[in-house]
Amino acid sequence: xxxxxxxxLRNTPNGAQINPNVLATVGPLIAVEVSxxxxxxxxxxxxxxxxxxxxxxxxxxxxxxxxxxxxxxxISQLGxxxxxxxxxxxxxxxxxxxxxxxxxxxxxxPNFEIDFAAALGVxxxxxxxxxxxxxxxxxxxxxxxCVFVYNGPLGIYTLAF
Amino acid sequence: MIDITKxxxxxxxxxxxxxxxxxxxxxxxxxxxxxxxxxxxxFSTQEEAYRKGVGKFNNEPFLIKQVVEExxxxxxxxxxxxxxxxRL
Numbered sequence: 001x002x003x004x005x006x007x008x009l010r011n012t013p014n015g016a017q018i019n020p021n022v023l024a025t026v027g028p029l030i031a032v033e034v035s036x037x038x039x040x041x042x043x044x045x046x047x048x049x050x051x052x053x054x055x056x057x058x059x060x061x062x063x064x065x066x067x068x069x070x071x072x073x074x075i076s077q078l079g080x081x082x083x084x085x086x087x088x089x090x091x092x093x094x095x096x097x098x099x100x101x102x103x104x105x106x107x108x109x110p111n112f113e114i115d116f117a118a119a120l121g122v123x124x125x126x127x128x129x130x131x132x133x134x135x136x137x138x139x140x141x142x143x144x145x146c147v148f149v150y151n152g153p154l155g156i157y158t159l160a161f
Numbered sequence: 162m163i164d165i166t167k168x169x170x171x172x173x174x175x176x177x178x179x180x181x182x183x184x185x186x187x188x189x190x191x192x193x194x195x196x197x198x199x200x201x202x203x204f205s206t207q208e209e210a211y212r213k214g215v216g217k218f219n220n221e222p223f224l225i226k227q228v229v230e231e232x233x234x235x236x237x238x239x240x241x242x243x244x245x246x247x248r249l
Contacts, residue, residue: 037208037211037215039208039211039212039215039216040215040220043215043216043219043220060239062237062239064236064237064238064239065235065236065237065238065239066233066235066236066237067235067236067237069237069240072165072166075165076165079220080220081165081169081220081221081222081223082165082169082170082222083207083211083214083222083223083224083225084170084224084225084226085168085170085174086232086234086235087232087234087235088234088235088236088237088240089234089235089236089237089241094234096168098165098166098168098169098170100165101207101211115208116207116208116211118207118225120235120237121165121166122237122240124240137237137239137240139237
């Protein structure tokens with residue numbers, strides 16, 4: 001089972017050091033690439049059509065979310081159409097959003113990709129870290145395949161698949 | 162290009178709701194693939210249904226929905242309470 005430890009460092013006069021405040025401030029982020037699902041990529045390849053380039057950013061691991069989400073602007077750039085609608089609790093009660101198919105790749109973790117995720121399309125891109133936007137939330141639908149350990153005192157988290 | 166924030170699957174969703182009672186008897190727990198007002202098939206996973214849909218309809222909109230009595234309402238508190246700046 002591949003194990004990924006994400007250590008959050010802060011630059012100091014003595015060099016980069018582990019700082020628990022970084023994890024507490026930004027949350028458990030992981031670099032992610034969102035692309036079209038493999039089935040669509042294969043179809044486009046067979047038809048000699050260009051495959052949209054993957055979109056890079058951060059995914060925030062969100063144990064409070066039942067479903068994973070992908071930023072709707074990223075979905076729009078990939079040109080993927082919705083496959084369903086889902087009801088979601090909002091501040092003004094339940095309402096509906098589109099559900100999109102997506103392929104998720106995590107460059108920091110070799111050989112771990114989620115070929116097909118049905119993600120809610122929402123606008124989450126306003127938040128940034130290191131000049132990269134948060135483009136996905138990983139909810140409990142994805143976490144159901146993982147072991148996730150949040151180590152607050154050390155300022156690291158561990159993800160195993 | 163389709164406006165991805167709009168409900169482009171309204172017809173398919175209505176067809177699903179109109180037939181859900183019958184489908185609960187034959188396809189309960191499965192994922193049905195619906196295009197326009199036609200049931201294309203029932204599959205054990207969303208991915209299987211998507212592969213079939215893309216093969217048949219390319220990247221045109223089609224509906225994939227699990228046949229269950231009561232649909233789960235998604236909960237993403239980070240969006241709801243504004244921890245992540247979102248448009249809901």
